[in-house]
Amino acid sequence: MQAQSYDAIVVGSGISGGWAAKELTEKGLRVLLLERGKNVEHIKDYVNATKAPWQYPHRGGRTRAMELAYPVLKRDYPLNEKNLDWWASDQDSPYTEVKRFDWYRGYHVGGRSLMWGRQSYRWSDFDFEANAREGIAVDWPIRYADIAPWYDYVERHAGISGSREGLAQLPDGQFQPPMPLNCGEELVAGRLQRRFGGRRRIIPGRTANLTQALPGRSPCQYRNACWLGCPFGGYFSTQSSTLPAAVATGRLTLKPFAIVTEVLYDRDKKRATGVRVLDAVTDQTTDYSARVVFLCASTLNSTWLLLRSATDVWPGGLGSSSGELGHNLMDHHFRVGAQGRLEGLDDKYQFGRPPTGFYIPRYRNLFGDKRDYLRGFGYQGGASRQGWSRAVAELGVGGAFKDAMAQPGPWSIGATAFGEMLPNHANRVSIDTSRKDKWGLPVLAIDCATGENERLMRRDMMNDMAEMLEASGVKQVRTYDREYFPGMGIHEMGTARMGRDPKTSVLNAHNQVWDAPNVFVTDGSCMASTACPNPSLTYMALTARAADFAVSELTRHNL
Amino acid sequence: MESLIDRREAIRRVTALLGGIALVGGGSLVSACEQAQRGAAAARGGAGTFTARDIALLDEVAETILPETKTPGAKAAQVGPFMALMVTDTYDEADQAIFRDGMRQLDAACQAMHRTSFMEATPAQRLALLEQLDREQKTYMDARHGDDTPVHYFRMMKELTLLGYFTSEIGYTKAMRYVETPGRFDPCVPYPPGEPAWAPHA
Numbered sequence: 092m093q094a095q096s097y098d099a100i101v102v103g104s105g106i107s108g109g110w111a112a113k114e115l116t117e118k119g120l121r122v123l124l125l126e127r128g129k130n131v132e133h134i135k136d137y138v139n140a141t142k143a144p145w146q147y148p149h150r151g152g153r154t155r156a157m158e159l160a161y162p163v164l165k166r167d168y169p170l171n172e173k174n175l176d177w178w179a180s181d182q183d184s185p186y187t188e189v190k191r192f193d194w195y196r197g198y199h200v201g202g203r204s205l206m207w208g209r210q211s212y213r214w215s216d217f218d219f220e221a222n223a224r225e226g227i228a229v230d231w232p233i234r235y236a237d238i239a240p241w242y243d244y245v246e247r248h249a250g251i252s253g254s255r256e257g258l259a260q261l262p263d264g265q266f267q268p269p270m271p272l273n274c275g276e277e278l279v280a281g282r283l284q285r286r287f288g289g290r291r292r293i294i295p296g297r298t299a300n301l302t303q304a305l306p307g308r309s310p311c312q313y314r315n316a317c318w319l320g321c322p323f324g325g326y327f328s329t330q331s332s333t334l335p336a337a338v339a340t341g342r343l344t345l346k347p348f349a350i351v352t353e354v355l356y357d358r359d360k361k362r363a364t365g366v367r368v369l370d371a372v373t374d375q376t377t378d379y380s381a382r383v384v385f386l387c388a389s390t391l392n393s394t395w396l397l398l399r400s401a402t403d404v405w406p407g408g409l410g411s412s413s414g415e416l417g418h419n420l421m422d423h424h425f426r427v428g429a430q431g432r433l434e435g436l437d438d439k440y441q442f443g444r445p446p447t448g449f450y451i452p453r454y455r456n457l458f459g460d461k462r463d464y465l466r467g468f469g470y471q472g473g474a475s476r477q478g479w480s481r482a483v484a485e486l487g488v489g490g491a492f493k494d495a496m497a498q499p500g501p502w503s504i505g506a507t508a509f510g511e512m513l514p515n516h517a518n519r520v521s522i523d524t525s526r527k528d529k530w531g532l533p534v535l536a537i538d539c540a541t542g543e544n545e546r547l548m549r550r551d552m553m554n555d556m557a558e559m560l561e562a563s564g565v566k567q568v569r570t571y572d573r574e575y576f577p578g579m580g581i582h583e584m585g586t587a588r589m590g591r592d593p594k595t596s597v598l599n600a601h602n603q604v605w606d607a608p609n610v611f612v613t614d615g616s617c618m619a620s621t622a623c624p625n626p627s628l629t630y631m632a633l634t635a636r637a638a639d640f641a642v643s644e645l646t647r648h649n650l
Numbered sequence: 651m652e653s654l655i656d657r658r659e660a661i662r663r664v665t666a667l668l669g670g671i672a673l674v675g676g677g678s679l680v681s682a683c684e685q686a687q688r689g690a691a692a693a694r695g696g697a698g699t700f701t702a703r704d705i706a707l708l709d710e711v712a713e714t715i716l717p718e719t720k721t722p723g724a725k726a727a728q729v730g731p732f733m734a735l736m737v738t739d740t741y742d743e744a745d746q747a748i749f750r751d752g753m754r755q756l757d758a759a760c761q762a763m764h765r766t767s768f769m770e771a772t773p774a775q776r777l778a779l780l781e782q783l784d785r786e787q788k789t790y791m792d793a794r795h796g797d798d799t800p801v802h803y804f805r806m807m808k809e810l811t812l813l814g815y816f817t818s819e820i821g822y823t824k825a826m827r828y829v830e831t832p833g834r835f836d837p838c839v840p841y842p843p844g845e846p847a848w849a850p851h852a
Contacts, residue, residue, distance in 0.1 A: 141830065143819065143822070143830070144817055144822060144849075144851060145817055145818050145819045145821075145822060148735065148739075149735070149739060149740065150813065150814075150817040151817075152736075152740060153740065154739040154740050155739065155740060155741075155742065156739070270835060271835070271837045272837060273837040273838060274837065274838035277837070277838070312831045312832065312833050313831075313832040313833065313834060313835045314830065314831050314832065314851055315850075315851055316851050437841070438840060438841050438842075438843075439838055439839070439840065439841055440838075440839050440840070440841035440848075441835070441836060441837055441838060441839060442832060442834070442835070442836040442839055442848065443832035443833075443834055443835035443836060444832060444835075444850065444851060445835050445837075476847070478816075478847060478850060479812060479816040479821075479826075479847070480812070480816075482812050483805075483808065483809050483812055484791075486784060486785065486788050487784065488714065488715045488777065488780045488781055488784050488808070489714070489715070489717065489777055489780075489781070490717050490718075490719040492715075492716075493715075493716040493717065493719060493721075493723075493825070494719055494720070494721075496812070496816075497721070497816075497825040497826055497846050497847060498844065498845065498846055498847055499841065499847040499848075
C-alpha cells in the first residue's frame with residue numbers, strides 16, 4: 092500500500108512540536124503534525140477558563156476517587172479539580188519506576204504548553220561550556236553565539252516580558268516590558284542590592300505572558316489562571332502562538348489521536364522513510380512517509396520512540412550506536428528555600444494577579460565564587476499579603492474573627508531554588524518488555540536519582556535564601572526542604588544528548604540523529620546538561636534553528 | 651504564601667488550602683499514597699452518609715465560627731452541606747471516623763458546659779463552647795508531633811468552615827472583593843485599614 096506522503100512529519104504538538112510545525116510550514120514544507128491525544132481548540136475548549144471558583148464542587152481540590160485514578164499525579168500539585176482533563180492518565184499510560192520518578196504528562200494537542208510555568212530564560216556560555224570545562228559528560232556542540240539569534244527569533248514571536256539587566260549569566264533578550272515587582276518585592280530587592288552590591292539581585296520574572304498585544308493575542312489581563320487556558324491568548328502556547336501560524340500557511344495537517352509506534356528506517360539508504368501510526372481510538376495502523384522527521388514528543392517520549400525503532404538494525408533502537416540513547420536523564424531539583432514576614436508595608440497592597448513573581452539569577456560558582464559542588468541554582472519567588480487561609484492556624488471564632496480574616500493579612504516573602512542536576516550515565520530509561528500500556532506498547536522503565544553534587548547544593552539553596560531574607564530585614568525567616576524526587580521539576584531533560592562525536596552522543600550540533608540524519612530530535616531529550624534556568628525557551632530556539640537547518644539541507648539535497 | 655511564583659506555586663495555592671485538609675489526617679502528599687489505597691474500600695462502602703440532622707448541626711457550628719455580621723455568615727454560604735461533601739469525598743476512613751465522632755463529642759461537650767444540646771443552645775452558649783473547643787484544639791495541634799497523631803476534630807470543622815465559606819460565592823463577593831478579570835496590575839496601591847481583601851482566583 093502506498094503510504095500517505097508529506098514533506099515533513101512532526102511527532103508531538105507541545106512547545107517544541109508547535110515550533111517545528113510553524114517553521115517547517117512557513118518555509119514551504121507540507122507538514123503532518125501528529126499528536127497522540129485529543130484536540131484542544133484554542134479558547135473554545137478552555138472549558139474552565141471563566142468558571143467561577145465556587146462552581147467546583149470541591150473548590151478545586153482533590154478527592155479520594157481522583158487519587159485512586161491518578162497514582163502518580165497525586166504526588167504533587169498537578170492533581171486538582173480544575174484542569175485534570177489536561178494531565179495524562181496514569182492508568183492508560185503506566186511506566187515502571189526502578190526508582191521513584193514523577194512523570195507528569197500532557198497528552199493532547201498543545202501538550203504541556205497549555206499548563207507550563209511560562210518562565211523563560213536564556214542560557215549563557217557559563218552553561219554551554221560547563222561540561223567541557225569540568226570534564227563532565229560530553230561538551231555541548233554549540234555555544235551561546237550559535238543559539239543567540241534563535242533566542243531573538245523565538246522571543247519576538249512567543250512574546251516574553253522581562254527587564255534588561257545586563258547579566259552575563261542570564262543574557263537579555265527581545266523583551267516586551269516587564270511585569271513590575273510589587274511593593275514587598277521592590278522593598279526587598281532594594282535592600283538586597285545594597286547588601287550584596289548587585290552580586291545577588293531580585294529581578295522581575297521573565298515570562299511568556301504578554302504585556303503588549305501581538306497579532307491575534309491580547310496582553311495579559313492579570314487573572315492568573317493560565318493553567319486553565321487563556322481566553323485572551325495572553326500566554327504562549329501551541330494554540331495561541333505557533334499553531335495558528337502553521338495553519339495560516341495552508342500546508343499543515345494536524346492529526347490528533349495518532350500514536351507513533353515507530354520511526355520507519357531504510358537500512359540501505361540510511362534514512363528514515365516515515366513513521367507508523369496507531370490510531371488511539373480505532374487501533375488502526377497507518378504508515379506515513381516524509382523526507383524529514385522531527386521528534387518533539389517530550390523528553391522521555393521521543394526517546395521511548397527511538398528505543399523501539401529500527402531495532403532490526405540496532406537492537407537498542409534508532410540512535411543507540413553510541414550506547415548513550417536513554418542515558419543521562421536529568422531534571423531540575425527544587426522544593427527547597429526560605430520564607431518570612433515583611434514588616435512596614437501594612438498600608439500597601441496590590442491590585443491584579445500577575446502570573447509571575449521575581450527571579451534571583453544564579454551567583455554561585457561564578458565570578459570567582461567557589462563552592463564544594465559544581466554549577467548553581469536560581470530562585471523563583473514572590474511577596475504577597477496573606478489571605479484567609481492564615482485563619483486555620485490562628486486562635487479565634489466568631490464575628491470579629493471572621494471580619495478580620497476577610498481583610499488582607501501581613502506581607503510575606505519567600506522563594507524556591509531551582510538547581511542544576513549533573514548528567515550521569517547511570518540515570519537511564521529503557522524498555523520494560525514485561526508491561527504494556529493501553530495500546531499494547533511495552534512501557535518505559537525509569538531509573539534515575541540525584542547524587543552527591545545535588546545534595547551539597549541543596550544546603551546552599553536553603554541557607555542562602557534565609558541569609559538573603561535576613562539581610563533584607565525580613566522577620567521570622569523559616570527554611571524548608573520539602574523533599575525532591577526526579578521528575579517533580581517537570582523539566583526532564585537528556586536521554587538523547589547532543590554532542591560532537593557520534594561515539595559518545597545521539598545527536599549532532601543540529602539535533603540530527605547521527606545514525607539517521609533526516610531525523611531531528613529537538614525537545615528536552617537533546618540536552619547535554621540542564622543549566623539552572625527553566626529550559627523551554629531553549630527548546631524553542633533549538634527547534635527553530637534545527638528546522639532552518641533541515642530545510643536548507645533539503646534544498647541542497649543532503650537529506 | 652499566597653503569591654505566585656510559577657505554575658507550581660499557582661496551583662499550590664489551590665491545593666495548599668485543600669492540602670490543609672487533605673493533610674489533616676494524613677500528612678504529606680507522599681503518605682497520601684497509602685491513604686488512597688485504604689480509601690478504596692471506604693469509597694465503595696460509602697462511609698460518609700450525613701443525615702439532614704447532621705448537616706443542620708454542621709450549619710450551626712459553621713455559623714457560630716463565621717456568623718453573619720455586616721456580611722452574610724457561613725450558613726447562608728451553605729457550609730454545612732459543603733463540610734459533609736468534603737468529609738465524604740476527600741477524607742480517609744480514619745479521618746471520617748474522627749470527624750463523625752467529633753460531632754458527637756461536640757454535643758456532649760455542650761451538655762457538659764450548658765446542660766443542653768448544641769442545637770438547642772443559645773448563640774451565646776454556642777460561642778462560649780466553640781471558644782473553649784478552639785483553645786483546646788489549638789493547644790493540642792500546636793503540641794502535636796509529626797503527622798501520625800490524629801487531628802483534633804474541631805480543627806477539621808474549623809478548617810472546612812473557613813474553606814467552605816471563603817471559597818463560596820458569598821465569601822468571594824460579599825466577605826471579600828472579587829474581580830474575575832482585573833485587566834491591569836497595580837503593583838503598589840494604598841491600603842486603607844479595614845478594607846476587605848481582593849480574593850484570589852483559586
